Amino acid sequence: MAAYYIEALQTIQPEGPYCLAGWSMGGTVAFEMAQQLHAQGQRVALLALLDTRIQNPDEQSAEQDLEATLLADVVRYFGLPLDPEDLLRLPEDEVLARVLEQAKKAGLVPSEVQVSQAHRFVELCKADFRATRNYIMHRYPGRVTLFKAREELGLTSSDSTLGWGERAAGGVEVHTVPGNHANMVYEPHVEVLALKLKTCLSQAQSAEEWFTEGVKPRTSLMRDSQ
Numbered sequence: 773m774a775a776y777y778i779e780a781l782q783t784i785q786p787e788g789p790y791c792l793a794g795w796s797m798g799g800t801v802a803f804e805m806a807q808q809l810h811a812q813g814q815r816v817a818l819l820a821l822l823d824t825r826i827q828n829p830d831e832q833s834a835e836q837d838l839e840a841t842l843l844a845d846v847v848r849y850f851g852l853p854l855d856p857e858d859l860l861r862l863p864e865d866e867v868l869a870r871v872l873e874q875a876k877k878a879g880l881v882p883s884e885v886q887v888s889q890a891h892r893f894v895e896l897c898k899a900d901f902r903a904t905r906n907y908i909m910h911r912y913p914g915r916v917t918l919f920k921a922r923e924e925l926g927l928t929s930s931d932s933t934l935g936w937g938e939r940a941a942g943g944v945e946v947h948t949v950p951g952n953h954a955n956m957v958y959e960p961h962v963e964v965l966a967l968k969l970k971t972c973l974s975q976a977q978s979a980e981e982w983f984t985e986g987v988k989p990r991t992s993l994m995r996d997s998q
Contacts (some may be wrong), residue, residue, distance in 0.1 A: 773903065774804035789817035789980045791973060795957055797900050799824025800907060803939075807912060809864075818976040819973055820917045820969060823953045826909070826935030847871070850954055851924070852879055868894060879955040915942030919965060923952035947972075 781790070790809060794802030799821035806816045847854050852874040859867045872890050874882045881890070916936045931937065933944040947968050951961030 774808055775800050778805055778808055784906060788814040789976075790814065791818040791820075791976060792816060793818070793820035793822065793969065794824060795822035796824060796953065797904055798822075800904055800909075803909075803912065803916075804907070806914065808912065810913060815980075816914055818917060818971060818972060819912075819914060819921060821936065822919045822965070823921045823956060824918075824934070824936075826939065850875070850878060851891045851952070878952075879958060909939060911939055911941055913941045915945065916940040917945045917947070919947050919949050919955045919956075919968065921952050922948050922950050945972075955973065 775857075788809065792802040792805055794800065802819060802821065803824075806819045809816055847856050847859075848968070852871065854870060856875055859870065862870070868890055869887050872881065872885065872887060876883050881893070885893075916933075916939070918933060918936055920934060932946055932959070936944045949956055949961065949965045950956075951967060955961055956965060
């Protein structure tokens with residue numbers, strides 16, 4: 773996925789410096805893009821992760837069955853008030869209906885989405901979680917800028933960097949923004965996020981001396997792959 777996005781990005785801007793940002797799983801994609809760009813000898817001026825967290829080994833191995841694991845991850849990651857074990861005992865359509873109902877309440881999906889429309893989304897979610905679980909993460913030589921949602925959705929962490937401190941050789945700059953994981957990129961919370969991100973972009977531009985060199989910055993924002 774990261775290689776595909778880099779190919780698309782470089783059709784617009786063949787050379788760095790680059791600014792990358794990703795929300796949720798998209799942050800992991802942006803992280804791997806930064807790794808691959810660095811391996812190419814390109815410079816990443818800004819790598820911004822929007823409430824992207826690293827699962828610890830206990831979370832990754834909590835369930836043995838793949839489907840149960842994926843469902844547990846969705847419910848746990850977005851803080852939905854559902855018990856995965858109870859859901860697995862229900863017919864497939866009823867499971868999806870309950871998850872969709874809670875996802876709407878959390879602002880995760882639009883209110884008009886119907887169960888029939890959500891089937892493809894669920895399959896994409898499964899593919900996303902499989903990709904994340906299979907991803908082998910290496911230490912990044914640069915700096916990470918983390919935008920962390922103020923409100924926790926079921927998951928709590930004593931690590932203010934959400935695990936990225938051990939993965940970024942250049943350190944982690946943490947910005948706390950209003951909202952939770954699901955609604956931080958929507959009104960009204962997104963206004964604060966946008967202002968903070970704009971400031972970080974301006975600082976990155978100044979550091980790279982783009983204005984004096986006449987190089988225009990490009991920003992790539994990775995969301996969940998759906």
